[in-house]
Amino acid sequence: KLTEFLEWYATTFRDALMLQPPEWFKVFVYCEAFLQLPFFPVAGYAFLKGGCRWIRTPAIIYSTHVATTLFAILAHILFHDFSKSELLGPQTLRERLTLLSVYVPYLLIPLLILFTMLYNPYYRHPEKRKRK
Secondary structure, eight states: OOHHHHHHHHHHHHHHHHHHHHHHHHHHHIIIIIIIHHHHHHHHHHHHHEEEEEGGHHHHHHHHHHHHHHHHHHHHHHHOOGSSSSSOOOSSSHHHHHHHHHHHHHHHHHHHHHHHHHOOOOOOOOOOOOOO
16 A cells, blocks of 8 residues: 555656655665654654753754755756656656645755754853853
């Protein structure tokens, strides 16, 4: 059933990355499995408990890592010549934008986390003052 769903998704959204991922995309998937997924329960705990300012640095690392990988994926979707691929990728601008709409939330959420950690006064560490 899962393989059928994957094939339906890849065909419907013309996401060739899911059926024949390039090596760089596979690396992103491994990073997600071994770096990002372990972060979720830690962040869930910190945000649900509240008052955990220690989550700031891990959240900044997580969000910048995810944003960096997503910029590469979005650029690939927008600019890659899929006519040379074995599998049918997005050909028209509409198809590319449709596929982008699947990936963009995975960029927006980490960016919201990043901006929250950087600009929310609660998460900013007070400056340490020198003792006289």
